[in-house]
Amino acid sequence: MVPEPKANSVVFPYERQAASGDEMPNGLDYPDKVTYLCFRMLYAQLRMGIVDRETAIREKRKIMREYERYKFVEQMGKHHVDTIRRTEMARAAYLKSRTLENADLLLIAIDGGDYRKKEGAIQ
Secondary structure, three states: OOOOOOOOOOOOOOHHHHHOOOOOOOOOOHHHHHHHHHHHHHHHHHHHOOOOHHHHHHHHHHHHHHHHHHHHHHHHHHHHHHHHHHHHHHHHHHHHOOOHHHHHHHHHHHHOOOHHHOOOOOO
8 A cells, every 4th residue: 555645745756846847857757757747737736726735735645646556567567577587598598408507597587586595405
C-alpha cells in the first residue's frame, strides 16, 4: 500500500519546482514528467483560486498514488528484464556445457541464491 502524503509534505522530488511554475527539468522519465506537469497545473489552479486547498490536497494524494504505482510497475518491469537477461546468459552457458557449475549459475540467475555456499550443498 502506498503511504498517504501529509497535507503539507513534499514527496515528489521536483514538487517545489513544479509549484513555482518552473520549466520541467531535462532528463525526467515518463512518470516524473507527467507528475511534474500535474503538480505544476494543480499549484497554478490553487493560486488562481480554481481549486481550494482541501481539493488540492485530495488531488495531490491521487496524483502521488498513481505516481508511486507507476514507479513500482516500472521497477518490476526492469527487475523482470534483468532476470531474463541473467537467466538467458546462464541458460546459454549451461546448454553449451552441461556442468554442475553451469547448472548452479543458472539457479543463481533465476532466484539469486548461491546454493554452492550453503552447508550441506554438493560441491
